[in-house]
Amino acid sequence: xxxxxIEKVLxxxxxxxxxxxxxxxxxxxxxxxxxxxLKESKEVQENNDTEKGNKREKKEADVMSAPSPITEFxxxxxxDTVGLVIANVDSLLHEKMGLDKKYRSIGIISDRTxxxxxxxxxxxxxxxxxxxxxxIELPRDTKGGAGHGALIILAAEDVSDAxxxxxxxxxxTERTMGDVYGCDAGHVELHYTAxxxxxxxxxxxxxxxxxxxxxxxxxxxxxxVMADTALKTANVDLVSxxxxxxxxxxxxxxxxxITGDSGAVRQSxxxxxxxxxxxxxxxxxxxxxxxxxxxx
Amino acid sequence: xxxxxIEKVLxxxxxxxxxxxxxxxxxxxxxxxxxxxLKESKEVQENNDTEKGNKREKKEADVMSAPSPITEFxxxxxxDTVGLVIANVDSLLHEKMGLDKKYRSIGIISDRTxxxxxxxxxxxxxxxxxxxxxxIELPRDTKGGAGHGALIILAAEDVSDAxxxxxxxxxxTERTMGDVYGCDAGHVELHYTAxxxxxxxxxxxxxxxxxxxxxxxxxxxxxxVMADTALKTANVDLVSxxxxxxxxxxxxxxxxxITGDSGAVRQSxxxxxxxxxxxxxxxxxxxxxxxxxxxx
Amino acid sequence: xxxxxIEKVLxxxxxxxxxxxxxxxxxxxxxxxxxxxLKESKEVQENNDTEKGNKREKKEADVMSAPSPITEFxxxxxxDTVGLVIANVDSLLHEKMGLDKKYRSIGIISDRTxxxxxxxxxxxxxxxxxxxxxxIELPRDTKGGAGHGALIILAAEDVSDAxxxxxxxxxxTERTMGDVYGCDAGHVELHYTAxxxxxxxxxxxxxxxxxxxxxxxxxxxxxxVMADTALKTANVDLVSxxxxxxxxxxxxxxxxxITGDSGAVRQSxxxxxxxxxxxxxxxxxxxxxxxxxxxx
Numbered sequence: 001x002x003x004x005x006i007e008k009v010l011x012x013x014x015x016x017x018x019x020x021x022x023x024x025x026x027x028x029x030x031x032x033x034x035x036x037x038l039k040e041s042k043e044v045q046e047n048n049d050t051e052k053g054n055k056r057e058k059k060e061a062d063v064m065s066a067p068s069p070i071t072e073f074x075x076x077x078x079x080d081t082v083g084l085v086i087a088n089v090d091s092l093l094h095e096k097m098g099l100d101k102k103y104r105s106i107g108i109i110s111d112r113t114x115x116x117x118x119x120x121x122x123x124x125x126x127x128x129x130x131x132x133x134x135x136i137e138l139p140r141d142t143k144g145g146a147g148h149g150a151l152i153i154l155a156a157e158d159v160s161d162a163x164x165x166x167x168x169x170x171x172x173t174e175r176t177m178g179d180v181y182g183c184d185a186g187h188v189e190l191h192y193t194a195x196x197x198x199x200x201x202x203x204x205x206x207x208x209x210x211x212x213x214x215x216x217x218x219x220x221x222x223x224x225v226m227a228d229t230a231l232k233t234a235n236v237d238l239v240s241x242x243x244x245x246x247x248x249x250x251x252x253x254x255x256x257x258i259t260g261d262s263g264a265v266r267q268s269x270x271x272x273x274x275x276x277x278x279x280x281x282x283x284x285x286x287x288x289x290x291x292x293x294x295x296x
Numbered sequence: 297x298x299x300x301x302i303e304k305v306l307x308x309x310x311x312x313x314x315x316x317x318x319x320x321x322x323x324x325x326x327x328x329x330x331x332x333x334l335k336e337s338k339e340v341q342e343n344n345d346t347e348k349g350n351k352r353e354k355k356e357a358d359v360m361s362a363p364s365p366i367t368e369f370x371x372x373x374x375x376d377t378v379g380l381v382i383a384n385v386d387s388l389l390h391e392k393m394g395l396d397k398k399y400r401s402i403g404i405i406s407d408r409t410x411x412x413x414x415x416x417x418x419x420x421x422x423x424x425x426x427x428x429x430x431x432i433e434l435p436r437d438t439k440g441g442a443g444h445g446a447l448i449i450l451a452a453e454d455v456s457d458a459x460x461x462x463x464x465x466x467x468x469t470e471r472t473m474g475d476v477y478g479c480d481a482g483h484v485e486l487h488y489t490a491x492x493x494x495x496x497x498x499x500x501x502x503x504x505x506x507x508x509x510x511x512x513x514x515x516x517x518x519x520x521v522m523a524d525t526a527l528k529t530a531n532v533d534l535v536s537x538x539x540x541x542x543x544x545x546x547x548x549x550x551x552x553x554i555t556g557d558s559g560a561v562r563q564s565x566x567x568x569x570x571x572x573x574x575x576x577x578x579x580x581x582x583x584x585x586x587x588x589x590x591x592x
Numbered sequence: 593x594x595x596x597x598i599e600k601v602l603x604x605x606x607x608x609x610x611x612x613x614x615x616x617x618x619x620x621x622x623x624x625x626x627x628x629x630l631k632e633s634k635e636v637q638e639n640n641d642t643e644k645g646n647k648r649e650k651k652e653a654d655v656m657s658a659p660s661p662i663t664e665f666x667x668x669x670x671x672d673t674v675g676l677v678i679a680n681v682d683s684l685l686h687e688k689m690g691l692d693k694k695y696r697s698i699g700i701i702s703d704r705t706x707x708x709x710x711x712x713x714x715x716x717x718x719x720x721x722x723x724x725x726x727x728i729e730l731p732r733d734t735k736g737g738a739g740h741g742a743l744i745i746l747a748a749e750d751v752s753d754a755x756x757x758x759x760x761x762x763x764x765t766e767r768t769m770g771d772v773y774g775c776d777a778g779h780v781e782l783h784y785t786a787x788x789x790x791x792x793x794x795x796x797x798x799x800x801x802x803x804x805x806x807x808x809x810x811x812x813x814x815x816x817v818m819a820d821t822a823l824k825t826a827n828v829d830l831v832s833x834x835x836x837x838x839x840x841x842x843x844x845x846x847x848x849x850i851t852g853d854s855g856a857v858r859q860s861x862x863x864x865x866x867x868x869x870x871x872x873x874x875x876x877x878x879x880x881x882x883x884x885x886x887x888x
Contacts, residue, residue: 068578070571072521076579080481084517084575090527093520096537110517112442112481112548139516139540139548140842144440144736146704149548151516151540185672185704220731220743221676221702224685225664231682241688244731244743249546250436250841252704252731252741275662279676282660283668364874366867368817372875376777380813380871386823389816392833406813408738408777408844435812435836435844440736445844447812447836545842546732 074107074166077173078290080143081111081118083166087159099134103155107131107162109169112141115148115203116214117180120191121172122152123199125165131156136203138249146186146218146252152199178295181277181287186252188226188276188287189216192269192296194262204240204257211262212239213269216255217276220244223254225279226272230256233271234264269296370403370462373469374586376439377407377414379462383455395430399451403427403458405465408437411444411499412510413476416487417468418448419495421461427452432499434545442482442514442548448495474591477573479581482548484522484572485512488565488592490558500536500553507558508535509565512551513572516540519550521575522568526552529567530560565592666699666758669765670882672735673703673710675758679751691726695747699723699754701761704733707740707795708806709772712783713764714744714757715791721757723748728795730841738778738810738844744791770887773869775877778844780818780868781808784861784888786854796832796849803854804831805861808847809868812836815846817871818864822848825863826856861888 074083086106089099099106107125109118115138126133134153141149152169156162179190191214193200200206204214215230217223220243231238239257242248248255258265273296280287370379382402385395395402403421405414411434422429430449437445448465452458475486487510489496496502500510511526513519516539527534535553538544544551554561569592576583666675678698681691691698699717701710707730718725726745733741744761748754771782783806785792792798796806807822809815812835823830828850834840840847850857865888872879 068574070574070578072571073575073578080515080579082481082515082517082575082579084521086521086524090524092527092534093524093537096534106520108517108520110515110520110548112515135541137516137539137541138546139442139544140436140546140732141442141515141548146731146733146741149442149515149540151520151548151550153520185674219672219674219702219704219733219741220729221674221700224698224700224702224743224745225676225678228678228682228685231684238684238688241685243729244741244841245727245729248731249540250730250732252702252733252743254743275664278660278662279665279674282662282665283672283674364870366870366874368867369871369874376811376875378777378811378813378871378875380817382817382820386820388823388830389820389833392830402816404813404816406811406816406844408811431837433812433835433837434842435738435840436732436842437738437811437844439738445738445811445836447816447844447846449816545836 074163075170077170078177079111079113079117079173081109081114081170081173083170084108084110085159085162085166097134097153099155100132103132103157105156105159105162106134107154107156107166109150109152109154109166112143112149113145113147114142114173114177114180115150116189116191116216117173117176118150118152118169119199119203120176120193120214121169122154123193123197124172125169126154126199127197128168129156129165130161131165133198133202136199140249140251145182147216148249148251174291175295177290178293179273180290181280182290183280183285183287185283185285186218186222186280187216188218188222188273188280190214190269190273190296192266196259206239206257207259210259211265213258213265214255215258215269215272216253218251218253220252220254222276222279223256226276227254227256229275230258230268230272234260234267236260236264236268266296370459371466373466374473375407375409375413375469377405377410377466377469379466380404380406381455381458381462393430393449395451396428399428399453401452401455401458402430403450403452403462405446405448405450405462408439408445409441409443410438410469410473410476411446412485412487412512413469413472414446414448414465415495415499416472416489416510417465418450419489419493420468421465422450422495423493424464425452425461426457427461429494429498432495436545436547441478443512444545444547470587471591473586474589475569476586477576477583478586479576479583481576481579481581482514482518483512484514484518484569484576484583486510486565486569486592488562492555502535502553503555506555507561509554509561510551511554511565511568512549514547514549516548516550518572518575519552522572523550523552525571526554526564526568530556530563532556532560532564562592666755667762669762670769671703671705671709671765673701673706673762673765675762676700676702677751677754677758689726689745691747692724695724695749697748697751697754698726699746699748699758701742701744701746701758704735704741705737705739706734706765706769706772707742708781708783708808709765709768710742710744710761711791711795712768712785712806713761714746715785715789716764717757717761718746718791719789720760721748722753723757725790725794728791732841732843737774739808740841740843766883767885767887769882770885771865772882773872773879774882775872775879777875777877778810778814778872779808780810780814780865780872780879782806782861782865782888784858788851798831798849799851802851803857805850805857806847807850807861807864808845810843810845812844812846814868814871815848818868819846819848821867822850822860822864826852826859828852828856828860858888
């Protein structure tokens with residue numbers, strides 16, 4: 001990706017200066033044509049830019065409205081997230097996935113960058129639809145970053161339910177990405193819900209119906225201090241603690257999840273966010289919200 | 297890597313415009329010298345570019361014909377694949393690797409990007425030579441991509457057999473890379489052989505002598521739909537199913553392998569390829585064959 | 593990160609050539625202002641550049657002397673290494689980490705790129721201070737590279753001891769990074785100490801007080817040949833052997849550790865370095881010391 005971009009830039013530089021007998025008319029012409037080329041290059045770049053929420057939203061809308069030649073495709077969201085459905089799962093695959101016999105359809109949320117945001121979004125999706133969480137798996141990904149991607153499978157008796165759940169999850173991922181703060185050295189990620197449901201229960205053992213928070217710091221040491229701060233800030237219970245060698249897929253993160261009174265959970269999550277961002281800034285980094293719209 | 301490239305571009309831009317008192321002669325001179333610099337920069341870039349098959353083939357030939365100062369070096373192939381041999385494995389290492397006493401030589405195929413292509417190529421190598429597969433391991437790699445690299449160890453009684461096997465595998469990797477389709481968001485990868493041998497048996501449990509297909513999609517959800525399509529397309533048997541949390545090294549892939557009648561396996565693999573490429577295209581991506589030469 | 597840099601370059605190119613009616617005065621003005629912009633861009637780039645030891649040292653000094661708003665922050669080092677302390681670990685976290693009751697403070701060394709260098713440095717830190725090694729975990733990281741990051745936790749009765757240990761480890765990481773040789777295709781890494789202590793014992797089972805060497809090659813096949821060479825070079829004992837599927841966190845490395853007479857260990861490490869660098873060079877790569885200052 002980056003190589004393509006760099007190649008494009010190099011190409012432009014080359015086009016504009018690889019001339020031994022320069023004359024002003026030629027310069028004019030070159031400039032004109034390369035402005036146009038650069039405009040294109042800029043457009044390519046905009047499409048590739050996964051950090052700018054506004055543009056991404058537009059792009060998502062485009063993709064979702066573009067007719068896909070295959071019925072399985074539902075849409076996309078930030079983080080290279082793709083939503084898919086299978087109306088009638090093949091019987092061999094059905095068995096391998098350990099699907100309950102009553103379900104013939106599945107919804108799939110799969111991405112390269114982000115586990116927390118997509119799981120939070122899937123949690124909203126199962127609340128809003130007639131679906132069940134089959135499995136949540138966390139590949140070691142983020143395209144060279146320190147964290148995880150996700151593969152979330154939801155089951156439904158009817159494909160329209162599966163499709164609806166995937167649509168809800170894709171849309172909600174834009175919201176939950178708001179408290180993912182990335183930078184070159186790592187990231188800080190926070191999630192909060194007043195009422196956890198089945199996806200959070202499946203992924204982290206969240207008590208259903210209770211307030212629930214997720215606190216993530218990378219490199220992992222940042223997460224340790226965030227965890228310590230969160231637990232000291234308010235009276236919350238620690239639900240899970242994951243580190244590179246235990247509970248993550250060898251990602252460079254410490255991830256804790258907490259539950260308790262909704263005010264306390266929220267307060268702990270916010271305190272962890274502050275200390276996490278402070279550490280990254282002290283490292284000379286500039287962590288920014290993925291979408292520019294924090295939701296907690 | 298990219299940083300070096302970017303720095304080079306920046307340097308060029310700077311050299312060409314960091315002048316307060318510009319005059320046309322100076323411009324001429326600058327342009328001339330920076331064209332030369334850019335030519336160099338371009339050459340560096342070409343060496344670094346691992347995506348362009350044609351150039352890579354040339355480079356491989358160069359490297360293989362260049363005299364290496366060490367006897368262990370055999371050659372390279374696409375995907376940062378290196379082929380190596382050890383004529384007389386040290387006794388401590390011999391024991392750690394669990395080598396059979398009758399073998400004193402090993403051949404090594406090791407790479408950053410690709411597991412399927414190199415395993416397929418190793419399968420051809422063991423068919424063609426007097427070697428045995430010792431181990432196949434799949435690091436979580438691909439240089440920030442969603443998949444695996446590979447470490448394949450072959451054993452031989454004589455180093456000339458080990459060397460020959462590595463040479464065959466390096467050469468064949470160019471062919472098997474033809475059905476690896478990469479893009480920024482992920483990849484789709486297909487393999488097919490009419491007759492599986494010992495490497496495919498070791499890596500995936502392939503029934504020896506039977507038609508065998510490998511179907512890979514990343515991010516993992518793409519692989520789920522490809523698997524479903526493959527199994528519905530023709531009457532094939534599912535040999536293995538791997539997902540991020542089971543069977544892969546936490547890669548962001550779903551990988552299935554199938555066997556059966558050779559026509560059915562081929563048909564299933566092709567159908568999976570079509571649906572996989574369609575999903576990546578629906579995501580706004582442009583997946584392309586790594587070498588430009590699909591082999592299935 | 594890179595995208596930002598590329599965008600900056602593109603922006604500069606654009607600013608300088610997006611003019612239909614060029615005239616020399618305008619060119620002059622543009623050049624002047626963009627030189628200034630480029631200067632800024634260069635500064636950004638310098639901050640981002642993690643490969644150049646000299647600049648990094650300067651940066652580290654800056655960061656360490658800059659007042660951090662949080663008491664937990666100690667400093668940074670090469671490899672996106674951050675040093676942190678917690679004076680009074682929260683009781684829930686204390687329990688999860690399995691800390692001995694007598695310790696209330698911890699020191700944290702956490703990084704994206706490098707396990708060996710930071711563990712070697714932590715080994716010096718525990719020798720020099722009144723601290724104990726709690727845990728050493730190796731995430732699969734290196735920002736798209738083939739190796740590991742690290743999360744090292746040290747415990748102390750007093751926070752000043754923890755802080756001192758972290759400071760020693762950060763400083764020593766600059767030294768131990770000297771024998772990490774990176775390139776696009778992989779890396780070669782060597783470590784040697786005349787007297788192993790508790791961190792090396794915890795991480796690799798090193799016999800305490802004895803000479804100890806670590807030999808790493810990536811892609812993994814490079815490490816196999818380095819291991820073979822090391823074991824043949826001198827009379828040393830193999831302490832551990834790790835490969836992608838066993839002992840690493842699915843990194844694309846073979847890592848061996850050796851002990852024995854100090855001269856023999858050193859000789860083996862140096863021989864492994866030579867063969868590893870030779871293979872990478874035969875692959876058409878240019879492996880260079882991360883800091884430019886080999887220490888072995």
